[in-house]
Amino acid sequence: MIVRPKVDAYAEAYSTGEPPWLTALAEETRKVCAVPQMMVGPMEGRFLAMLVYMLRPRRVLEIGTFTGYSALSMAAQLPPDAHLVTCEIDPVHAEIARRHIAASPWADRVEVREGPALSQLASIEGPLDFVFLDADKTGYSAYYDGVLPLLAERGVIAADNVLQFGGVANPLDQNEDTVALRAFNEKVRDDPRVEQVVLTVREGITLIRRV
Numbered sequence: 202m203i204v205r206p207k208v209d210a211y212a213e214a215y216s217t218g219e220p221p222w223l224t225a226l227a228e229e230t231r232k233v234c235a236v237p238q239m240m241v242g243p244m245e246g247r248f249l250a251m252l253v254y255m256l257r258p259r260r261v262l263e264i265g266t267f268t269g270y271s272a273l274s275m276a277a278q279l280p281p282d283a284h285l286v287t288c289e290i291d292p293v294h295a296e297i298a299r300r301h302i303a304a305s306p307w308a309d310r311v312e313v314r315e316g317p318a319l320s321q322l323a324s325i326e327g328p329l330d331f332v333f334l335d336a337d338k339t340g341y342s343a344y345y346d347g348v349l350p351l352l353a354e355r356g357v358i359a360a361d362n363v364l365q366f367g368g369v370a371n372p373l374d375q376n377e378d379t380v381a382l383r384a385f386n387e388k389v390r391d392d393p394r395v396e397q398v399v400l401t402v403r404e405g406i407t408l409i410r411r412v
């Protein structure tokens with residue numbers, strides 16, 4: 202997180218709590234996955250749910266399912282006729298996500314597609330009303346290029362982890378993901394087709410829309 206832990210804890214305490222079905226998913230993820238902190242967690246989960254509530258999207262695409270925490274956070278706020286496709290490369294992650302989605306009340310609205318997200322993009326139908334980018338950071342630039350032409354006129358892309366806990370602002374941080382995200386942030390900033398705002402929520406989230 203970028204904000205001080207005490208302030209972050211305060212913000213979480215005064216936000217609506219995590220629903221029980223996500224607590225069960227999070228508990229299993231912490232038990233069986235090597236990097237459970239890949240889940241967006243309660244605060245960002247509530248934030249995504251609020252965005253979906255406000256946007257009322259019909260078609261949602263997520264790139265980077267992991268065990269389904271963000272997908273189910275969003276699904277709970279989808280209108281009944283909406284559809285969320287979420288892409289995941291790892292079969293173990295996809296299996297956990299599918300099981301929790303099947304047990305949820307939103308199984309009819311959420312589809313997990315297994316395999317590299319970039320090759321899935323060819324079969325994704327637009328227009329997309331909301332896109333959540335949260336897979337491999339070195340792939341963001343290609344995902345952005347792939348989804349922008351599919352974005353609805355009033356569609357929004359949310360790109361996660363764009364500040365890497367602040368690493369992007371530290372020139373000494375030459376980690377591969379940080380370098381890729383710096384390049385991604387520059388690309389979005391310099392793209393005349395879009396307007397964007399970089400938020401300091403958790404590891405940083407950029408909201409992008411077409412102009």
Ligand SMILES: C[S@@+](CC[C@H](N)C(=O)[O-])C[C@H]1O[C@@H](n2cnc3c(N)ncnc32)[C@H](O)[C@@H]1O
Nearest residue numbers: 239240241265267270271289290317318336337
């Ligand atoms: C940060 S996690 C996603 C977290 C998830 N949004 C959540 O809140 O639980 C990133 C996920 O992207 C997946 N991934 C990595 N490279 C991918 C690719 N090329 N195509 C699809 N998924 C990929 C990883 O296996 C991992 O499960």
